[in-house]
Amino acid sequence: MEKLTNRSRVVSDKKMTFLEKIYLPAIVKGMIITLKHFFSKKATINYPEQKREFSKVYRGQHVLKRDDLGRERCTACGLCAVACPAEAITMIAAERKPGEENLYREEKYAAVYEINMLRCIYCGDCEDACPKEAIFLTDRIVASQYHREPFVYGKDILVEPLDPEKRIDVSARQTESVRNFKLNKRFAHNK
Amino acid sequence: MDWTILIYKTIFLFIILLVTLLVAMYSTYGERKVAAFMQDRRGPNRAGPFGLLQPLADGVKMFMKEEIIPLSANRALFILGPSIAMTTALLTGVVIPWGGIITIGGREFSLQIADLNIGILYVFAMVSIGVYGIMIGGWASNNKYALYGAIRAASQMISYELAMGMSIVALVITTGSLSLHEIVAQQHGMNWNIFYQPLGFLIFLTCAFAETNRAPFDLPECETELVGGYHTEYSSMKLGFYLFAEYINMFISSAVIATLYFGGYNMPFIDQLGLSQNAVTLLGTMFFFMKILGMIFLFMWIRWTLPRFRYDQLMNLGWKGLIPLAIFNILATGIFYYFTELS
Numbered sequence: 001m002e003k004l005t006n007r008s009r010v011v012s013d014k015k016m017t018f019l020e021k022i023y024l025p026a027i028v029k030g031m032i033i034t035l036k037h038f039f040s041k042k043a044t045i046n047y048p049e050q051k052r053e054f055s056k057v058y059r060g061q062h063v064l065k066r067d068d069l070g071r072e073r074c075t076a077c078g079l080c081a082v083a084c085p086a087e088a089i090t091m092i093a094a095e096r097k098p099g100e101e102n103l104y105r106e107e108k109y110a111a112v113y114e115i116n117m118l119r120c121i122y123c124g125d126c127e128d129a130c131p132k133e134a135i136f137l138t139d140r141i142v143a144s145q146y147h148r149e150p151f152v153y154g155k156d157i158l159v160e161p162l163d164p165e166k167r168i169d170v171s172a173r174q175t176e177s178v179r180n181f182k183l184n185k186r187f188a189h190n191k
Numbered sequence: 192m193d194w195t196i197l198i199y200k201t202i203f204l205f206i207i208l209l210v211t212l213l214v215a216m217y218s219t220y221g222e223r224k225v226a227a228f229m230q231d232r233r234g235p236n237r238a239g240p241f242g243l244l245q246p247l248a249d250g251v252k253m254f255m256k257e258e259i260i261p262l263s264a265n266r267a268l269f270i271l272g273p274s275i276a277m278t279t280a281l282l283t284g285v286v287i288p289w290g291g292i293i294t295i296g297g298r299e300f301s302l303q304i305a306d307l308n309i310g311i312l313y314v315f316a317m318v319s320i321g322v323y324g325i326m327i328g329g330w331a332s333n334n335k336y337a338l339y340g341a342i343r344a345a346s347q348m349i350s351y352e353l354a355m356g357m358s359i360v361a362l363v364i365t366t367g368s369l370s371l372h373e374i375v376a377q378q379h380g381m382n383w384n385i386f387y388q389p390l391g392f393l394i395f396l397t398c399a400f401a402e403t404n405r406a407p408f409d410l411p412e413c414e415t416e417l418v419g420g421y422h423t424e425y426s427s428m429k430l431g432f433y434l435f436a437e438y439i440n441m442f443i444s445s446a447v448i449a450t451l452y453f454g455g456y457n458m459p460f461i462d463q464l465g466l467s468q469n470a471v472t473l474l475g476t477m478f479f480f481m482k483i484l485g486m487i488f489l490f491m492w493i494r495w496t497l498p499r500f501r502y503d504q505l506m507n508l509g510w511k512g513l514i515p516l517a518i519f520n521i522l523a524t525g526i527f528y529y530f531t532e533l534s
């Protein structure tokens with residue numbers, strides 16, 4: 001049979017030689033190994049002061065985007081919720097009233113939009129499914145909490161701030177090829 | 192008895208007690224750091240600079256924990272156990288010569304609390320009583336895991352004390368004295384006993400690991416099999432006493448090993464420096480503590496390198512390995528000295 005790794009050893013219970021029996025050479029060998037690790041570079045980083053570099057397309061906490069005029073892009077179509085394998089997304093749709101055109105881009109909008117961050121597996125399917133380019137995953141980490149309730153993020157956390165300075169940058173994930181893919185009529189979501 | 196001596200001894204006693212506690216406290220910190228470094232981690236570094244306040248935080252935590260005495264436990268013995276463990280651990284420091292002679296105002300003071308002429312035997316006596324702390328605690332808990340731990344501790348200590356005692360016999364043949372002060376004095380300069388008794392040293396070291404219940408011989412508290420071993424039922428500061436006693440024991444055995452085999456407070460080439468008596472003594476004490484810290488590091492290094500022995504391996508090593516070796520060592524030393532003395 002072919003070996004799966006090159007680390008496999010044939011086990012045998014042959015009698016130990018004298019050197020093996022007095023343990024000392026093996027002990028010294030082990031001690032040298034641990035001493036090497038004593039001085040080697042540490043795998044741990046000092047977390048809050050020092051952060052690991054994320055990939056540019058890291059999939060962390062979601063953001064609900066606004067368009068350039070500051071209107072919410074989401075139209076509460078529910079495609080993200082359908083696409084979500086973890087069933088983490090729930091929403092309640094509402095109709096846009098006259099006079100609210102500066103708030104919502106489409107005639108229908110999400111009055112409530114919640115993602116349960118404990119259920120979410122950060123797969124990014126919601127982002128792929130969205131026809132309005134409203135939802136994106138970002139490289140932000142979901143903060144830890146003592147209880148379960150605060151992990152259900154509502155629109156207050158998810159929707160990005162109005163202030164153009166404080167908008168969340170998703171250019172790494174919202175590339176031209178992503179846009180083309182979404183607009184392509186070959187795919188089911190655009191038919 | 193003259194009053195100055197009495198006052199001096201009392202003060203010195205307190206200093207030694209404090210130093211012992213301090214070293215034991217920071218051994219816990221050192222242990223965690225060494226463990227972390229050997230596993231490519233960083234260890235405690237949040238409490239104070241470099242995590243130096245961690246032992247204090249641990250102590251406070253221990254005190255704040257709820258104190259539980261199981262209903263079925265024997266109350267008196269349950270409390271007696273950790274007390275014995277702690278007391279005997281602290282008592283041993285009395286006979287260790289921490290340094291040479293210091294002169295204050297024309298009077299000479301020795302940096303040793305009691306120069307017993309049977310110092311080594313005293314150390315052994317204390318170590319043997321120490322096992323009662325573990326045994327009584329484990330037995331009084333009325334818990335099968337604790338009892339197992341206690342039985343293991345007792346049999347392990349008895350087995351390894353034999354070999355330990357015999358390795359000392361060989362040492363006593365070479366030095367011709369049982370007084371620790373005398374033994375250190377004989378190892379002046381680089382004349383350390385380890386060069387005369389390498390085999391004896393190895394046996395003694397192995398037994399010291401077993402006597403202090405340190406890995407790879409930590410079967411009495413083997414958490415994978417026995418939950419917590421003899422201190423399964425203990426909580427709060429009583430548990431703290433047991434754990435702390437282990438670190439004190441480690442410190443004291445390091446001191447004993449440094450005294451017996453590494454020349455105690457002797458420094459090589461100290462005579463050539465031409466320093467005053469007091470400076471030599473202080474330097475010697477510092478050097479002694481460096482040796483002790485080195486030994487403590489060795490204890491930790493071994494702990495984080497070797498896996499735990501199986502119980503039959505432990506007994507095999509003790510009875511079939513170390514004791515014959517120790518007897519052989521006595522014989523070889525005896526024959527050697529018989530013939531060299533004759534010629």
Ligand code: SF4
Binds near residue numbers: 087
């Ligand atoms: S990232 Fe995946 S699991 Fe999370 S909400 Fe989006 S679709 Fe659901």
Ligand code: SF4
Binds near residue numbers: 074134
């Ligand atoms: S798929 Fe997009 S537009 Fe539709 S509900 Fe989800 S986020 Fe809103």
